[in-house]
Amino acid sequence: MVERNWKSLEFLTPPKFMGPAVWLNATTSPFLLTGFPGMEKTHHWISIPLLGVYICILLGNGTLLFLIRKDHNLHEPMYYFLAILAATDLGVTLITMPTVLGVLWLNHREIGHGACFSQAYFIHTLSIVESGVLLAMAYDRFIAICNPLRYTSILTNMRVMKIGMGVLTRASLSIMPLIIRLHWFPYCQSHVLSHAFCLHQDIIKLACADITFNRLYPVVVVFVMVLLDFLIIFFSYILILKTVMGIASREERAKTLNTCVSHICCLLVFYVTVIGLTFIHRFGKHAPHVVHITMSYVYFLFPPFMNPVIYSIKTKQIQSGILRLFSLPHTRA
Template identity: 85%
Template sequence: MWFNSTASPFLLTGFPGMEKAHHWISIPLFLVYVSILLGNGTLLFLIREDHNLHEPMYYFLAMLAATDLGVTLTTMPTVLGVLWFNHREIGHSVCFSQAYFIHTLSIVESGVLLAMAYDRFIAIRNPLKYTSILTNLQVMKIGVVVLTRAGLSIMPIIIRLHWLPYCQTHVLSHAFCLHQDVIKLACADITFNRLYPVMVVFAMVLLDFLIILFSYILILTTVMGIASGEERAKALNTCVSHICCILVFYITVVGLTFIHRFGKHVPHVVHITMSYIYFLFPPLMNPVIYSIKTKQIQNGILRLFSLPHSRA
């Protein structure tokens, strides 16, 4: 039985000082929410139904879309509950579970982007062995490793949350639960919960980015060695969508980290807004990027919408 099972619930926060505008603020957030569900849901449906997309590259894209859906579905229900109905109370177990999924899926997203970089690396550096290296079983193993790595790495700090006493104010600073918000309310030694997440970020997210960067340096050297300019452009074009997704994800990570670390004198509403950008912008943009930059996805969408017409 958890230590804090009977403790008072936490209180979520919307936009402090702007409570009268919550309903108006909820409109763009709700539109973004629906767009994310439709965009990523459509990608998953296309990849499942279109046999032309049954390739490792698109399986990894499906993992990215599922991760983005998971992040959004984990955060937005409580956000809209606060903005629409002023439903601010959240039990400890629910809060900790939400924090676990939010942080786990963030690590998963980084891992999936790394897996997609590996896919592009093999496709360009060793195209003749691409299908024999990235088999369906291998793709599945990579997905399991990415998910397991994230889930196990976040578990220690979330388990620790259950045993911390909370005798400070129970008001959180967001409309969803984040580990860094919850530990501020604890009246106990939180050294582990402060240091361990930093280690995770350096050991996983930063390392993932460095490996991705190194892989693209190798990819670039290979592409520059291709004699035909047309072939060079074609090879680079297969990486454009992935590079855009990398930039969207890691720029928001850096932006959120910068605001939290060095923005002590910045209005609190800026911190809140940056958090929403971090959780909503990549899931919103990733389907758009792949729909615009990937011809196979475009063709899949056209086939999807042409089905009723062709049947008629």
């Protein structure tokens, strides 16, 4: 019985070859972030395009949020969901990029456990939120096309708010068990992380404990949430296409489908990067480490960069709103 209890608490005790003081120091030592290994001399140059993308993301998504808030023509469910998407993209970028630029500019590599775990929590939570928002936007398009007469009665402001809160709650609660367990683990391996920001899959590699739960649970989350979201979206677009094909006028069919183009493009941007990152991590073990790092930046920066561009180009209401926002007073007259 005593032996069994000792094994169950194994992850709380120092390895036999380490003294208590050494183990405590190893457990509490800060993590070290990594830029682009072997390319440290070019970090300042690498930071230039990343800074440019960062500024574009802030301006693009910030402009969308400001525009949707100020322009009463955009106070509709579709644009409320777009605002949530823009806020999510801003959140992911603001959480990751200051740390990245700190590593590339100042070689500021140390990050405390609490800060690292918090960053990982928000990064993974907002990734799940983005998937949920894209699902909500698909629901909006489904109701608008398949049940247009009841659109305003179904997607009321209160229901949009409840959907948004549900998406956020689902994501935050699903990621919480993983991050809570990170606080329990001792870290007596190397404290060097493989990115310039904290990810759960990197942190658990440094733990001296049984990490079976932390390896299996994320797979369940991805399948139950992200994959399920994708399947529901796919099925909703089959129903949308079926409804559109029943419209007699060719021009009306094209006009109706055109309202879905922006959302479809955002779906492709998000899920293609997710699949690409997953493919690299699972099957690209022999690929250079810089490829893994670059793909991670693509995953975190490409969707936030492209989403406002897509909606600005493909949505006439957003274009008109931007023109009204930046037009001079005498131009309005």
